[in-house]
Amino acid sequence: MLKRYIQSFHSVFLDPQDESGSLAEINANLPKRAARRMSRMGMMLHYLLQDLDLRLDTTIVYGTCFSESSALEKYLDSFPHASPTAFQTSIHPGGIEQALILDNREVGAFMPMAGSRTLFLQMLKVALAAASEEVVICGGEEKGGWLRDFNLAYTSSFSFAMRLGGDSSTAIGELVWMDGDEPATEQIPELEQAVRDLKDVRELEMGGPGLGRLKISLK
Numbered sequence: 001m002l003k004r005y006i007q008s009f010h011s012v013f014l015d016p017q018d019e020s021g022s023l024a025e026i027n028a029n030l031p032k033r034a035a036r037r038m039s040r041m042g043m044m045l046h047y048l049l050q051d052l053d054l055r056l057d058t059t060i061v062y063g064t065c066f067s068e069s070s071a072l073e074k075y076l077d078s079f080p081h082a083s084p085t086a087f088q089t090s091i092h093p094g095g096i097e098q099a100l101i102l103d104n105r106e107v108g109a110f111m112p113m114a115g116s117r118t119l120f121l122q123m124l125k126v127a128l129a130a131a132s133e134e135v136v137i138c139g140g141e142e143k144g145g146w147l148r149d150f151n152l153a154y155t156s157s158f159s160f161a162m163r164l165g166g167d168s169s170t171a172i173g174e175l176v177w178m179d180g181d182e183p184a185t186e187q188i189p190e191l192e193q194a195v196r197d198l199k200d201v202r203e204l205e206m207g208g209p210g211l212g213r214l215k216i217s218l219k
Helices: 019-026 032-036 040-049 070-077 084-090 095-102 119-129 146-150 191-199
Strands: 002-013 058-064 109-114 134-141 158-165 173-177 204-208 212-218
Touching: 002 040, 002 119, 002 191, 002 212, 019 040, 040 095, 040 134, 040 158, 058 095, 058 119, 070 084, 070 146, 095 134, 109 119, 119 134, 119 173, 119 191, 119 204, 119 212, 134 191, 158 191, 191 204
Parallel strands: 058 109, 058 134
Antiparallel strands: 002 158, 002 173, 134 158, 173 212, 204 212
């Protein structure tokens, strides 16, 4: 049985009716010049990671399905007179990289992941297998516009960060890879639902044939 202790968990869900207002509230201390160059994902992740102690013996596991979409939409909307500014913004580093670069932060290992239905379970499996004791699992999505009609963007904006460590005395929960039989059918919440469940302090047990069985709980 593999076990990691959860040291912290935080999440951000932007108000779908006022995303700009939500971002302004959580990033009140973010330099305006930097904010103009960052995506919603980058700003949410910077807010969640700014108080975490990231070191060269920290592993970051980052997961998303669609990542940033608004910058790409703005660039495509500028055709047939393609905007150089919109193009530059659309190829900026991804959200997690923006959050780390802004404060010149270093980590020992960075594990980016993409997916949908089993993404959250796979992120947890990678975190459990990490060589370092300190692991930060983070990710999220940002709300798209017309790209949603083609299933190329997400429907809302949210992000989360969970830090794992080896100290049981300071833990607020546990992540456990369990021995025994696998579930007969897949039981895996999608990323947003998993984050909402953890935010509401609900225990999650998930797995499926060929995927193993895992339990995560917060106090």
